[in-house]
Amino acid sequence: MAQILFRLKDNVHPDPDKDRRGSYKKGYPVSIKPDGWYEGNPNWAQSAYADKTKWFVVEVTDATVEELQHYAGSWKDNFDYEIVEARPAQGQYDVRVFEQNASASGANAITQAKVESFLTKWGCTAISATTNSVAFTFSLWNAVRSDAFWEIPSVVLKGSFVLNGYTPATGVGNVTFTAIPEAFPNMDQAKITTMITRRIEERGGTIIGIDYPAFTFEIERSDILTRFRANVKRKGEGIYRRRQFVLPSAVVDTIVATGGFAQRTKAELLAEIRNGLSE
């Protein structure tokens, strides 16, 4: 057996976005507890859990803690990508990004507003949206000059980029970055060289030559694409709702009316609890 601690009292945050993704609501599973947890401890009565205006407990008679753990998960974004058309010679890709964790009724569908700022920082163009889908053109050359790739705001103010060559077959580009030393106050040539070299290498580039303040390097397109995908996922994805599952209010009220404790089998719980993705 295992038990689920549910929230009875709504938490409210004045910011509606934070409220949705951060606040527990009536009927949200909070945590999964082992058998005997509920009132099984002599100190339980003086704990915060004893306040039955805040919590209630459902004991699942035929489940282990591990089997119930997924009920205590957040409703999170999960983006995926599809390359609609590739133009390797130009280093361009038409891409579609979409949300895999949108609900049946469209809740948490991806929107242009949700990802546009990240795409723009990567130099993406032709951004457009349809239902739960955002399409755009990704250019390797734009990306390698972007603030997002280097994680430096206004990187173009710190130097200029020249594309010396690009081999579509291998996906390797040869680029020269010429720094503007004045844009790096308090740093001498050695320090600027160390910093820029490190940053190029950290992003997967290989230094070919340094003729200060020019740094020539090679970078393979997969390094750029990998960083792009990770960055959009990291910056663009988030929690949509604090809990993906919720016990309906009427069920909660019934449990509370009988003392705030109920027993269910796994099948009974599954029949009662609602999965946000199915709504």
Added chain:
Amino acid sequence: MLTSYVTSGEQTFMQADTGFEIPGSTFSGIQANDIMLVSFVFWGLDEITSVPSGWELYAQATSEHTPPMDQRVYWKRATSSSEPDAEWTWTKTGAACCIDVVALVYRGVHRNGSPFDCTYSNVDASSGTSLVLPQITTTTAKCRIVGIVHHNTSGSSSCANFDNERIDSGNDNACYDEEQASAGATGSYTVTIPDGGGVGVLLALRAYTETITTVVDPDSGSGYDYDSLSDWESDLGNTTSGDLPAYNEIAVAKCRCTGGTADDGSLVTIESFTTDPSHYLKVWTDPAEGYRHNGTYQTGNKYRLEATTIADWHWGVRASAQNIVFDGIQLKYTYSHTQVLALGLGSRGSVQNSIVWGVCSTASCICDGILLGDTSLGCGGYAINNIVYGFKDSNDSQGVGINNAVTWLSENTYMLNNTVVGCHVGISGAGCFVFNNLCSGCTDGFLDCEADDAHCDYNASSVSGDAPGTHSRNNQTFTFAGASDYHLAASDAGAKGYGLNLYNHSVWPFQTDIDGQDRGASWDIGADEYVRTVRLRFLLDAAGDPAAAQFQLEYRYKPNEGSWGNWAIVPESEP
């Protein structure tokens, strides 16, 4: 906690030539820490000759009537709900006269020292139908502004400026109040009174910031409130609503481990609080309780969070709420996925005196040990006196001990006196203030740190050409107390004594190390300060005669094998 009005009353004493008494019933419903205010006025040139115990004079106003109207405001903080157990008596000099007294009680008022936020203002008018209470300027939010006036002619008064009228019985007194949301000037308050002038005082009661401390204990021991930090967050730390500034609250999770069980440190999300720098969250182990580590990662009855990743994009503890303090916490993060995070802190979050340990045996796993400024609001964060180790994947291509999520040249993130060991990158500090940090056994100790001494200096690294800064020390060999004990050993020559004293640091002044030990004047680099102590022993013989005691000066080093070494006798040749 917000200030609130509790009760009030008024009395008139005639022929009160020797004094007057305020009965306890005037303060019915009182509780400990409530503030009692008594304002009285008498006509004449009398002096108060005795004041009941515990009462203090706060304000005074005198008008040029004939005879003069003399207002005095006294205050007292209630010590219990049974106060007063007797009448309070004021005595005065002079002939018989009329004395009007009003009494007010307020709750939720600042408890340390004076309850008043700023200097009061007063008004006196020998004639006329209005009293204008000059504005005062409060220094904190949520003050209760109180106006107390006594007028020369009986009758009703009014004041549209105040939200609440507390006393206006048609006699000679009136009291008003309201809460002022933000600190600053109150504006003046005009009280319309019966013709004949009067006196008045305007004062501000400072709201009490209530610290709501609850106990997190995974073993559900005596006195526990929650058995996990995650549950604590789900209950908003038992605060009123989680909006800490609105209710003048601080939320503290005091963490214990009474039975040896680790807290679940997986996907702990702390987001739905509203905070400011004065109304913050604190998650800590109280050193006085014995559940804090000793500077090494400890199990047993030492509180710790432990997590194992189950998917990419996993995290251990992610405190997106701003203004959170982690102090004396252990976190062990075992990961086999990528884009994961052990401990993320929102803007103005701090982690100090803590141990964060990464365990990874999988290739190409991107993971941060500590990530500051996780909400990307540009407000940075603070990592002070921490030991961070093991954030390196199996092919040593990824992993950062302490990272900064805020943008390049952010100017608001401070990484001070941390020890980072065995990570792929030790400290990634673009735009941060990076001082006194030790990176040992990292492939790249200091990445993207600013190369000017104002941002980055007095650091030490085992990598050559690594840490920027005129006083930084690169290509060093550090000697620690043990294999997983990153206290400096007595023989260390890489970090001991080479730090910058940050006792007077402009943003984060501190004086102790991860163990709470005083760093003295000459600081070591890293989380630990190598300390040597001495003691003077009194050695009694079998008879136990103190007069025959011998004295012996002994010393010991810390650390040694993870703890204090044995005491040894100071040779006579040493001073």
